[in-house]
Amino acid sequence: MKLATYKDASRDGQLVVVSRDLSTAHYATGIANRLQQVLDDWRFMAPQLQDLYELLNSGKARHAFAFDPARCMAPLPRAYQWVSGPAYASHIERLRSLPAADLPAGLYAEPLLRQGSSDGFIGPRDDVVLASEAGGIDFEAQLAVITGDVLMGASPEQALAGIRLLMLGSDICLRSLGVLQGRPMTAFGPVAVTPDEAGDAWRQGRLGLGLQTTWNGRKVGLCDAGEGMTFHFGQLLSHLCKTRPVSAGSIVGAGPVSHADWRQGYNCIAEKRAVETADTGQPTTRFMQFGDTLRIEVKGKNGQSLFGAIEQEITPPA
């Protein structure tokens, strides 16, 4: 099923069920108002939402309305945990080829994950409001999962079973500001989907579909999101819960989608600049500026948008 959260001027919004083709939606009122409630009590609530989803897809839901991504918050507008890291080795290899950086020991043995701020994600069509253009404004177009409860010490296979929903993410970075101030905000795509929505493209914690990134109207990346993924989502989640349990509603992101085949393009500017630097000694592609736009989307094998598109503009404060 596909779930979204509509803006209603509250911090957590209103949960809606969205049809498979993203054409219609229906409030989940009567089942749950907020997505976190569903995650807290998944086995009880998910089947009820699934029933509504099937009714909606069949065109028989009485109070269905046209789905509008512009009215969406992030599917989980704030979360109790947001962890991400580069799960694609080609991303790290390219970045580390910059002068004065060495490949870290254990790069292929363990994922690099870090906690991020989850007190307020932005919606898929919200502006990215930044105080300044300084710092090197970059994006990281990526996939993420929302988890249920996962036990301490869960294996990658056990962790896979704890994945509830898949999402599309856009993590905004300020490259020169470090990991705290340099990660000001993250947007997620209009709908979160259960893994079955991806059909056989979801396999063993990897999503074998193309993620397309368009910057200022120009396609810069169309990259298979599964092939280059060194650590799959079960491995990322297992790594996170090695020393402690992980609670329902945690979000784990895999970092910018990347591929060893450079012809598939880039999903973060830093990678492009690193390749330019390796080739010519200096980067020629600039970072983002106010007024720049970004569009990120994943299409299923049927050509339909899986999550809906993230469409953002970088803006100064009003």
Next chain:
Amino acid sequence: MKLATYKDASRDGQLVVVSRDLSTAHYATGIANRLQQVLDDWRFMAPQLQDLYELLNSGKARHAFAFDPARCMAPLPRAYQWVSGPAYASHIERLRSLPAADLPAGLYAEPLLRQGSSDGFIGPRDDVVLASEAGGIDFEAQLAVITGDVLMGASPEQALAGIRLLMLGSDICLRSLGVLQGRPMTAFGPVAVTPDEAGDAWRQGRLGLGLQTTWNGRKVGLCDAGEGMTFHFGQLLSHLCKTRPVSAGSIVGAGPVSHADWRQGYNCIAEKRAVETADTGQPTTRFMQFGDTLRIEVKGKNGQSLFGAIEQEITPPA
């Protein structure tokens, strides 16, 4: 006022108001069930809770009951953000005096903060359940604040005004496992208190009271929490919201309380071991083991416990 969260088998518990002397409590039902609700709507709800608090202190609350810290969850059992870092320069100086480490540039210019996991804090009397004794089990006895909404770019003074509640914290560390797996869980003291509860001991973002740490029944630290604090809470919070707003219910911790005067003892083992290493070439104090106990408390100028005590035991999984 003083607020706590009682266990009720739910993820968020039940909000209770606790008397100033920590002897009695009263459910906040009718005002709010969960602390996050109060933080989301502070100006409306806090005065109502304050009224109940005053009634409770006067002995006139009809349904008051004896307060039992053993029934407490963390005041905010899960949070949308948990950021902490060493705000006490003497802590960093001691740790960095270890061989092969250098003092970072800008150590006194900007605080070092990192995001931590906030999907499930443990209560003040809950066991610290760890899979293994390996990795160097350590504690960080510290103060923390819970914030309201703070705007992007807020100055330290503006950020100070965004502090809603003070708490006592115990951040468990596994020293050799890095910042993600090495920070498995955090406990908070029984009650969160509004800054006015500290009287004139709360001054400009610093709490001038002694924090006492007792390890296996032996007092190892009794340290003024204000004197050695290089960056006060307004500065920490201002640093966090430099590039983005911070939302209500975020928790900011100041890292282990430390003091230039070593006779005030230590509030994390790593500091003690670093001093030993500097003195004799090797550490002689071991890290914690299963069965070890920890007690952390802050007393007000009147001798009464401000937050109640954290009392923990390190245990293997059941």
